[in-house]
Amino acid sequence: MAENSSKYYVPESSPWPLFGSIGLFLIAIGAANFIQQSTQFGQNTLRADGTWGQYVLMAGVLWMIATMFFWWRDTIKESLTGLHNEQLSGSYRQGMIWFIFSEVMFFGALFGALFYARWLIIPWLGGAGNNAMTHELLWPGFQAMWPLTTTPDGRTTQVMGAWGLPAINTAILIVSSITLTIAHHALIVGERGRLILFQGITILLGLFFLSLQVYEYYHAYHELGLTLEAGIYGSLFFFLTGFHGIHVTMGTLMLIVCFFRILKGHFTKENHFVYEASAWYWHFVDVVWLFLFVVVYWL
Structure with missing residues (x-):
């Protein structure tokens, strides 16, 4: 061949x-x-x-x-x-770039839904501008504030704070990007031991992130009353963090596959695009989380 x-x-x-x-x-x-x-x-x-x-x-x-x-x-x-030759490698790179771009558009739509609800719909329901009549007809007792902790049927929920588990998970993903970059550099320069070590650390950090997110969901449901029923705040919270969690799961799976391929000696410094593509994806997921942490948890 x-x-x-x-x-x-x-x-x-x-x-x-x-x-x-x-x-x-x-x-x-x-x-x-x-x-x-x-x-x-x-x-x-x-x-x-x-x-x-x-x-x-x-x-x-x-x-x-x-x-x-x-x-x-x-x-x-x-x-x-x-x-797989150089021409096909170029096609793979273009395909991965377009795939990540499509993911950017996907999360852009989710963030757009959040921005639309927070900065347009809530002031509108609160009677801002010329919407006083709308406020009186639709929800007379509505207070224009974010996050919404009270639903139209009177249910209340607590807000997920930024400086607990979310901050820890943010630190975990930032560190994981650093360890993955170290592993990638080790692959390029041929330091197999360092490559295996930092690739394994990155995978463990990804699994730790997912474990903490599961615990965060348990805490939200059973202690804060923050559920999928908690109005638009609850829906958007789980929508954004849940889809991000799915992407972290996919990225972790990709890194695990690369780890076993590293052990089998499949990658060389000249031929390792699948590893590089997995690294691109992981860094993209980390950047999305930084935006998510600021917009969903912090602001």
């Missing part, structure tokens, strides 16, 4: 994109039903007894894990057999 490396490699037909689409469909349908059922009838915990959504969601997650395993296996085989 190596003698054909000067030609652009076109991979064979693969079933994995179709399988991936099926998995994403199952996750979307299952998650939507699970969340919708778990917030009905004033429930204060995320559970969906007697519904099918949780089972579809779990099936979709397992399906996606299996799909990624086999898809990545095929891609790794292509790389190790010399099919």
Whole structure:
């Protein structure tokens, strides 16, 4: 295969994109039903007894894990057999850049929803400008403040402070970006021991972040009354932090795969784009968290 490396490699037909689409469909349908059922009838915990959504969601997650395993296996085989040349490497870089750009737009929409509610809708409901009549008709007792700790039906919640677990998680992600950069440099200069050490530290930091976020959600639900039912503040809080947590999970999984490939000696200083792409993604996730920490927790 190596003698054909000067030609652009076109991979064979693969079933994995179709399988991936099926998995994403199952996750979307299952998650939507699970969340919708778990917030009905004033429930204060995320559970969906007697519904099918949780089972579809779990099936979709397992399906996606299996799909990624086999898809990545095929891609790794292509790389190790010399099919990936400089031209294909350039295409991979362009693809990763556009993928991260699409993620920027995704989070931009989520932050846009927060800004729209906070700086436009809340003053409008509070009667700012020429909206005094609207204020009296829709919500006479409404006070224009953020975050909203009282819902229209009278439920109250507490605010998640910035200087507890969120600040710790911010420090964790900042340190993880530093350790990953050290590991990346070690790969380039050929220091295998330092590469393995700091790659492992980065993975542990990612897992620690996710563990603290799970505890933060438990604390929010059971001690603060901050749930998906807690009006627009609760919805946006879990929407933004939850999707970021999913991205941290994806990034951690990518780093774990790279870690095992490092142990097998798959990467060289000339050929390690998949590692570089994982690093790009991790740094992007860290930057998103910094914006999220400031806008959601701090301000």
